[in-house]
Amino acid sequence: MGQPPPMISNSPPVSFSIPLMAPPRILLTGDPLGHLNQLFKRVSSVNKSTGPFDAVLCVGQFFPESSEHLEELTEYVEGRKNIPLPTYFIGDYGAGAAKVLSAAAKESGxxxxxxxxxxxxxxxxxxxxxxxxxxxxxxxxxxSGRRSPSGLIYGTYTQDDIDALRALAEEPGIIDIFLTYPSYLFHSILFLIVTWVMSLYHKVSFP
Structure with missing residues (x-):
């Protein structure tokens, strides 16, 4: 006996879609110099108009140049004012830096x-x-920080920091963004970062 003819289904073909992960969107900013009201107001505005963004990277001096702006800094550090996006900074020097950073370093977390x-x-x-x-x-x-022979605890980096960074650079994989000081080196690197990152469809904006 011959084989029966194959059954043909009238059901439409089933399609599967795999959601693609959205590329990261990072805001880059230069020296805040303790003017955090201005910084975070601008971040909120950019995030609302062209966001959402995932984080903010601050390069350069984060803390004020003088004690006159410490109250503004304190309002954010103590949580009295909102910080709209996760913000990471490397400029750990300026007025109030030692007090804020020493307290943070003692936290159990x-x-x-x-x-x-x-x-x-x-x-x-x-x-x-x-x-x-x-x-x-x-x-x-x-x-993070600046090179200095003075041996300050905050605001400077050591030879150990440089050696550790060299060891990390030898690990397999690509480093997408490198943050450092001084400003002339930052601007040179930043130009290359923006060109390369945007070619990979990462969204980089400047508040």
Whole structure:
């Protein structure tokens, strides 16, 4: 006996769609110099008009140049004012820096080897020394502070920080963003970062 004819279904073909992960959207900013009202007002405006964005990276001096702007800084550090997006900074020097950072370093949640930022408060993180971490799929490396022979605890990096960064650079994988000081080096690197990152469809904006 011959084989029966194959059954033909009248049901429409089933299609499957795999959702694609949206590319990260990061805001980059230069020296806030303690003018956090201005910084976060601008961040909120940009995030509302062209966002949403995932995080803010601050390069350059984060803290005020003088004690006149300490009240503005304190309002954010103590949580009296809102920080709209997770914000990471490397410029750990200026008026009030030692007090704020020493208090943060003593917090139990900031103990141990933390390269993804010491938490100052919700949405505010200090990138201390040198390190590398993943931020929304981007590999971010950093060297915090300025080179100084004075041996200051805050606001400077050491030879150990440089050696640790060199070791991280030898690990397999690509570093997407490198944050450091001084300003002339930052601007040179930033131009290359923006060109390269935007070619990979990462959204980079400047508040």
């Amino acid at each position: 900031n103990q141990g080897f933390k390269m993804d930022g010491l938490k100052i408060r919700d949405n505010l993180y200090w990138l201390k020394g040198s390190g590398k971490f993943t931020l929304h799929g981007l590999s971010v490396a950093y060297l």
